[in-house]
Amino acid sequence: xxxxxQSQPEMSVQEAETVTLxxxxxTSENNYYLFWYKQPPSRQMILVIRQExxxxxxxxxxxxxxxxxxAAKSFSLKISDSQLGxxxxxxxxxMKRNNNDxxxxxxxxxxxxx
Amino acid sequence: xxxxxxxxxxxxxxxxxxxTLLCAQDMNHxxxxxxxxxxxxxxxxxxxxxxxxxxxxxxxxxxxNVSRLKKQNFLLGLESAAPSQxxxxxxxxxxxxxDKNIxxxxxxxxxxxx
Numbered sequence: 001x002x003x004x005x006q007s008q009p010e011m012s013v014q015e016a017e018t019v020t021l022x023x024x025x026x027t028s029e030n031n032y033y034l035f036w037y038k039q040p041p042s043r044q045m046i047l048v049i050r051q052e053x054x055x056x057x058x059x060x061x062x063x064x065x066x067x068x069x070x071a072a073k074s075f076s077l078k079i080s081d082s083q084l085g086x087x088x089x090x091x092x093x094x095m096k097r098n099n100n101d102x103x104x105x106x107x108x109x110x111x112x113x114x
Numbered sequence: 115x116x117x118x119x120x121x122x123x124x125x126x127x128x129x130x131x132x133x134t135l136l137c138a139q140d141m142n143h144x145x146x147x148x149x150x151x152x153x154x155x156x157x158x159x160x161x162x163x164x165x166x167x168x169x170x171x172x173x174x175x176x177x178x179n180v181s182r183l184k185k186q187n188f189l190l191g192l193e194s195a196a197p198s199q200x201x202x203x204x205x206x207x208x209x210x211x212x213d214k215n216i217x218x219x220x221x222x223x224x225x226x227x228x
Contacts (some may be wrong), residue, residue: 004156033215035215042221043202043221043222044219044220044221044222045157045204045206045219046219047216047217047218050215050216091156091157093156095215100145100147100159100162100164100170100172101159101162101172101173102147102157102159102215102217103156103173104155104156104157104158105156106154106155106156107156
């Protein structure tokens with residue numbers, strides 16, 4: 001079974017600074033997807049960024065980027081120029097390529113301070 | 115754009131009561147999912163559907179039943195609620211094919227079983 005571990009239950013960052021959230025996963029699969037989801041206080045889960053395991057290039061979406069280390073099974077999220085609206089729970093998730101079962105980590109609560 | 119709509123938003127049940135949660139999506143998505151989210155944990159997949167009339171078990175299916183009679187709706191039923199089913203329930207939907215891994219979530223239903 002695939003497991004996803006987020007070792008930082010809580011983090012904080014000053015507005016405009018950069019923060020990195022960690023995620024590791026365990027799998028014997030070679031083809032899979034990795035995701036970061038944001039859950040603000042409204043509870044709505046919002047996709048932040050997606051990485052396909054067969055792509056070596058790290059995914060980037062505006063201020064959000066990932067550091068995907070396939071051999072180390074590590075998938076960290078970097079948020080640049082942090083904004084107050086980035087305050088939320090962030091979940092790392094894993095899905096095998098030909099599967100429908102997405103596995104989530106326990107989440108990291110990020111607080112952006114003014 | 116409505117997206118994924120969950121009904122109701124909140125519900126309190128007594129042990130042994132039954133209820134049905136409704137999920138509706140207006141994006142013509144093939145795939146639909148039900149998750150539960152417990153404190154300190156990520157989302158866990160209960161059941162999912164890859165098309166009208168089809169359902170399958172996820173990671174934690176016990177105590178729940180589902181039905182997908184119409185493409186746009188996915189129902190989650192609790193026949194005899196237990197306190198262990200107190201949780202926040204999320205519905206999600208996605209396209210089929212290569213894009214099936216991009217899931218769109220509803221706002222959640224908070225269920226308390228006393």
